[in-house]
Amino acid sequence: MSVEELFSRQKLMSLFGATLARVAPGEVDILLPYCEDLAQQTGALHAGTVAAIADTAAGLAALSMMEPDSGVVSVEFKVNLLAPAIGTTFLAKGRVVRAGRTISVCTADVIADGKTLVATMLATMMRRAPRS
Amino acid sequence: MSVEELFSRQKLMSLFGATLARVAPGEVDILLPYCEDLAQQTGALHAGTVAAIADTAAGLAALSMMEPDSGVVSVEFKVNLLAPAIGTTFLAKGRVVRAGRTISVCTADVIADGKTLVATMLATMMRRAPRS
Amino acid sequence: MSVEELFSRQKLMSLFGATLARVAPGEVDILLPYCEDLAQQTGALHAGTVAAIADTAAGLAALSMMEPDSGVVSVEFKVNLLAPAIGTTFLAKGRVVRAGRTISVCTADVIADGKTLVATMLATMMRRAPRS
Amino acid sequence: MSVEELFSRQKLMSLFGATLARVAPGEVDILLPYCEDLAQQTGALHAGTVAAIADTAAGLAALSMMEPDSGVVSVEFKVNLLAPAIGTTFLAKGRVVRAGRTISVCTADVIADGKTLVATMLATMMRRAPRS
Secondary structure, X not given: OOHHHHHHOOXXXXXXXXXXXXXXXXXXXXXXXXXXXXXXXXXXXXXXXXXXXXXXXXHHHHHXXXXXXXXXXXXXXXXXXXXXXXXXXXXXXXXXXEOOOOXXXXXXXXXXXXXXXXXXXXXXXXXXXXXX | OOHXXXXXXXXXXXXXXXXXXXXXXXXXXXXXXXXXXXXXXXXXXXXXXXXXXXXXXXXHHHHOOOOOOOEEEEEEEEEEEOOOOOOOEEEEEEEEEEOOOOEEEEEEEEEEOOOEEEEEEEEEEEEEOOOO | OOHHHHHHOOHHHHHHOOEEEEEEOOEEXXXXXXXXXXXXXXXXXXXXXXXXXXXXXXXXXXXXXXXXXXXXXXXXXXXXXXXXXXXXXXXXXXXXXEOOOOEEEEEEEEEXXXXXXXXXXXXXXXXXXXXX | OOHHHHHHOOHHHHHHOOEEEEEEOOEEEEEEEOOHHHEOOOOOEOHHHHHHHHHHHHHHHHXXXXXXXXXXXXXXXXXXXXOXXXXXXXXXXXXXXXXXXXXXXXXXXXXEOOOEEEEEEEEXXXXXXXXX
């Protein structure tokens, strides 16, 4: 499945209003405009919202390096919340650190308004073989 | 802020349709009925959805052990996705492992339909002093 | 390779003076007597020492559930240091949370002097097929 | 305490034969020559050895940005093992991602023989006030 096709099938990303901003080998960026419905008690984005776009960007970055028709699942991820996720737009930048045949390791930074690093993720992704 | 009050102010939890299922000292459970809008490409819940309810349950469990009027923020969390998050209802069970004055460490298990462990989280939470 | 055999081949564990304290399906405990050489600046065990015995216990617990002749490697682990690792003996208790064909997820708690939880780990282990 | 002084008091680093290779604001590199005693069953460095030098580099990088006389403790770290830690020398490069008053977030890459990335860590460090 292509990065674009897989992204378009993720209903959570539609619910969030997130879009694919950039797709290159090993690099996928996801753009999220701020929306009050995605916030926690202070009005900043919920850590779960931040994790969701970071995980998606990381997983799609991994997928972009796999053989055609692969699928991808998250094995695990770890995210540090570095600053309150306050801003108008958020960019989650997924990058492949090591592309393996089965297991890929990725990072994802989430940046508010093009300047503030609000979170950084280190994730393990696994290739799924295409269904025959 | 009480666990109930903080939870009610998290708009992401309202968007998800999640509710507080249990509040006890050091233990908070959050219930999420399945909703297609929260899914990834296969129809299972998105890892970000799973992380969001687990993070909320863990953070509120930490809050439940803090002095009155404290707030809580997530420093970081790590989640392993153990099985596809398929089911009708999901329970995120946040538990405090170590309650500290500033830093608390919590786990959260996410269980589908009362039987399948679909994810487990290990998280670090930080107390926020009440605004004076 | 058996748990006992693999453990005996880990020279780091010999250097540390660690021993296998318990082996059961999905459960492996490693015992480490305190030694000043394994400390950080305050005299408590170094976080790296704590992580090493926790990782070993978790990996061997995973191995204990795999088919005979498997090997095991650590994909990743995350450890929270909960209290200063001060004591006479330390027990790292590795437990399998989910045993998969390729990927297993484990926890490991490190307990000082039978009473203080000093660290908790959440780890991902991968089976290695036997060399033919 | 200075980075150099704190490092010199870590007996585990002496036991390992590790040295400080570089100290700059927010950046600390630690050099470890290969030693069979630090290996796991295959002869590659044990994941615990890799984690220990990465944690030390990350913690000292955090310390390098703190006010004089601070101490530092590891709150938690997560490490992905990317390739077998095989080589003659290993460099753990600790870098500060976000320097906070209390909590700092750091990464550490471990590189074998100047070319192979064998592990990457994402860590949370906490400042300790000087004893008065």
